[in-house]
Amino acid sequence: MTFFKKNVLYLIVIALVAVVFLFPSVQTKLKELFLPVAAIESAVTLQDEDYDVQLKGINVPSTNLKNLKGNKLVFLNFWGTWCAPCREEWPTIQNLYEARKDKIDFVLIAMQDKEEDVVKFMKEKGYTAPVYIAQSPVSKNILPKSFPTTFLLDKNGRILLKEDASKDWNSKSVNDFIDNVTQ
Numbered sequence: 001m002t003f004f005k006k007n008v009l010y011l012i013v014i015a016l017v018a019v020v021f022l023f024p025s026v027q028t029k030l031k032e033l034f035l036p037v038a039a040i041e042s043a044v045t046l047q048d049e050d051y052d053v054q055l056k057g058i059n060v061p062s063t064n065l066k067n068l069k070g071n072k073l074v075f076l077n078f079w080g081t082w083c084a085p086c087r088e089e090w091p092t093i094q095n096l097y098e099a100r101k102d103k104i105d106f107v108l109i110a111m112q113d114k115e116e117d118v119v120k121f122m123k124e125k126g127y128t129a130p131v132y133i134a135q136s137p138v139s140k141n142i143l144p145k146s147f148p149t150t151f152l153l154d155k156n157g158r159i160l161l162k163e164d165a166s167k168d169w170n171s172k173s174v175n176d177f178i179d180n181v182t183q
Helices: 002-022 024-034 036-041 084-100 115-125 172-182
Strands: 054-057 073-079 104-110 131-134 149-153 159-163
Touching: 073 084, 073 172, 084 104, 084 172, 115 131, 149 172, 159 172
Parallel strands: 073 104, 104 131
Antiparallel strands: 054 131, 073 149, 149 159
């Protein structure tokens, strides 16, 4: 019993280290929390051909994604009206859009959707963030495997953030991150 009393601190530290190594999700969260710069520096950079996606505007003029490279950060979101998590995160995207449209180009691409369903959804909800439908193939480097999928790209096409799930896009942590990368 005296062994445990003398070494309780060491045992706690060993248990915490074991948790970090046994549960990769804990390790990932700690890296994101304490080493965000390292994650950005090792990020993937999209090439010009990845940006070559012809976009039909639903509530904005049609364009090509490559026209947005080099100007501002790009918030690139793949979603669908049929996707419950996509619909769940939409209010936070709209709020972020209203607050940050001067610093970020928003590109929300409706996937596997009919144009009339997208128009109806946008009108019913009163959303104004720029929505498109891809008219040409999307590069495998950004083609989502799940919905929603969101990328935050810097001016040079470097992926600063990728989220493969619904997220609160108007949270303090997201806004702080945007402030840090736009300074």
